[in-house]
Amino acid sequence: MKKVAIIPLRKGSKGIPGKNKKKMLGRPLFSWVLGAAIFSDLDEVYVFTDDEEILNFISKEYHWTSKVKGLLRNDENANDTASTESAMLEFAEKINHDFDVLCLLQATSPLTTSQDINSALSEISTEGKTAALSVVKTHRFTWNVDGTPQNYDVFNRPRRQDFAGLLMENGAVYATTKDAFLKSKNRVSETIGLVEMPEETLMEIDSLSDWTIIESLLAERQKAFKKQERINYLVLDVDGVFTDGCVYYGAEGELMKKFDMRDGMGLEILRQNNVEVVVITSENSDLVAKRMQKLQIKHTFLGVKDKYSFLQDFINQQQTSWANLAYVGDDVNDLANLCTVGWSFAPANATTIVKQQVDFTLSNNSADGAIREVCEWIMNYNKRF
Known part of the structure; x- marks a missing residue:
C-alpha cells in the first residue's frame, strides 16, 4: 500500500505575507509539518507549490532523504478562490495517481506530529476506513444565532468533567483511499475515521498574534521532550x-x-x-x-x-x-x-x-x-x- 502526502502551499498570503516561509522557532513554517511527515510511515511527501523559492529550498535541503519531493502547482489552482480539492486533483493527475492512500497535510498546523499522521494512516490500513481526519475535543458551549443553545441546557449547565464535549475538525491531517478520492473528488468520503489531537491544535494562524501564541506552544512542547541522560x-x-x-x-x-x-x-x-x-x-x-x-x-x-x-x-x-x-x-x-x-x-x-x-x-x-x-x-x- 503506497502512502503519499501532499503539502499544498501558495505563494500569496494576505493575513501574514510570506507566511509559509516565515520562520517559526527558527524554521520555515512549512518545514514543521514536512519534518513530521518525513519521520512518519508515509512513503513519499510532496510539497506542492507555485513558489519557486520553496521548490529550490526543497531540492537543496532534503538531499539526505529520498522521501521528499517538490512539485510545481498551476497558477489557477493557487489563487485565493481555488479549493484545496482542486489542488489535490491536479496533484493526483501530475503523479499519474501513483498512490493507494493520499494524505493531505496543512502547513498552517505546525503542531502536527508523526504520530498524528500515522494514526490517520492506521484508520485506513488497520481499521478499514476509506478516509480519516484529525479532530479536537473541545468542551465549549455553542449557540445558534437566534440565542438558543446548541449543545446544553442553560438550566442544567454540566460540569466540565461531566460534559462529553464536541469533536471539531482542526484542519491538520486528512487521509483517503485512492478509490474513494477519485469517486467523490473530496478529501474525505464514505466511512471516515477520526484522529484526536490536543486542544491547542485547534488554533489557526491568521494573524501575527496567533503566530506568537503558536510559536510559544511549539517551544514549550519541544521543552517537554527534554530528558537528562549522559551526554554522548x-x-x-x-x-x-x-x-x-x-x-x-x-x-x-x-x-x-x-x-x-x-x-x-x-x-x-x-x-x-x-x-x-x-x-x-x-x-x-x-x-x-x-x-x-x-x-x-x-x-x-x-x-x-x-x-x-x-x-x-x-x-x-x-x-x-x-x-x-x-x-x-x-x-x-x-x-x-x-x-x-x-x-x-x-x-x-x-x-x-x-x-x-x-x-x-x-x-x-x-x-x-x-x-x-x-x-x-x-x-x-x-x-x-
Missing part, C-alpha cells in the same frame, strides 16, 4: 559559536574567520572522554571545512538550513536520542534544536531570544572560551553517569 554528543553551530560572528571579506570573497585555540583543546579532551562532536552550520565555507578537518571532527555538516530535521535523521542513524545531546547555538535558526536537546547552551554574546530559551547562558563569548566552558561543564556533568 556535543552539537555546535559555527558562526557565533566557534567564531565571533564576524566574517572578513576581500575582493575574491571570504578571507578570514576567528577561532579560539582553547576551544579546540577542549573538544579534543571531550572526545577522549567518549563524547562525539557534531558540527552543523547553514553556511558553506571552505574555511570552516578546513578548520573542522584540522580539529578532526568527522561529523561536520555544511549548508544545512533545516537543522532540526537533519539532526533528527542523524539521531536515528546513530541510534541515540535527543536526551543524549548537548547543543550550543547563538541565533534563531538553532532554536528548535536548543528547545529539544537534553542540555542547551548559548554564548554570552548570543541573541537575546536564544538566551531566553536555553538551559544555560555561558559566561564566555563565542570565539573567546565559550566552547571550552561547555566542554568542562559536560565532563563534570557526565561523571554522574
Whole structure:
C-alpha cells in the first residue's frame, strides 16, 4: 500500500505575507509539518507549490532523504478562490495517481506530529476506513444565532468533567483511499475515521498574534521532550559559536574567520572522554571545512538550513536520542534544536531570544572560551553517569 502526502502551499498570503516561509522557532513554517511527515510511515511527501523559492529550498535541503519531493502547482489552482480539492486533483493527475492512500497535510498546523499522521494512516490500513481526519475535543458551549443553545441546557449547565464535549475538525491531517478520492473528488468520503489531537491544535494562524501564541506552544512542547541522560554528543553551530560572528571579506570573497585555540583543546579532551562532536552550520565555507578537518571532527555538516530535521535523521542513524545531546547555538535558526536537546547552551554574546530559551547562558563569548566552558561543564556533568 503506497502512502503519499501532499503539502499544498501558495505563494500569496494576505493575513501574514510570506507566511509559509516565515520562520517559526527558527524554521520555515512549512518545514514543521514536512519534518513530521518525513519521520512518519508515509512513503513519499510532496510539497506542492507555485513558489519557486520553496521548490529550490526543497531540492537543496532534503538531499539526505529520498522521501521528499517538490512539485510545481498551476497558477489557477493557487489563487485565493481555488479549493484545496482542486489542488489535490491536479496533484493526483501530475503523479499519474501513483498512490493507494493520499494524505493531505496543512502547513498552517505546525503542531502536527508523526504520530498524528500515522494514526490517520492506521484508520485506513488497520481499521478499514476509506478516509480519516484529525479532530479536537473541545468542551465549549455553542449557540445558534437566534440565542438558543446548541449543545446544553442553560438550566442544567454540566460540569466540565461531566460534559462529553464536541469533536471539531482542526484542519491538520486528512487521509483517503485512492478509490474513494477519485469517486467523490473530496478529501474525505464514505466511512471516515477520526484522529484526536490536543486542544491547542485547534488554533489557526491568521494573524501575527496567533503566530506568537503558536510559536510559544511549539517551544514549550519541544521543552517537554527534554530528558537528562549522559551526554554522548556535543552539537555546535559555527558562526557565533566557534567564531565571533564576524566574517572578513576581500575582493575574491571570504578571507578570514576567528577561532579560539582553547576551544579546540577542549573538544579534543571531550572526545577522549567518549563524547562525539557534531558540527552543523547553514553556511558553506571552505574555511570552516578546513578548520573542522584540522580539529578532526568527522561529523561536520555544511549548508544545512533545516537543522532540526537533519539532526533528527542523524539521531536515528546513530541510534541515540535527543536526551543524549548537548547543543550550543547563538541565533534563531538553532532554536528548535536548543528547545529539544537534553542540555542547551548559548554564548554570552548570543541573541537575546536564544538566551531566553536555553538551559544555560555561558559566561564566555563565542570565539573567546565559550566552547571550552561547555566542554568542562559536560565532563563534570557526565561523571554522574
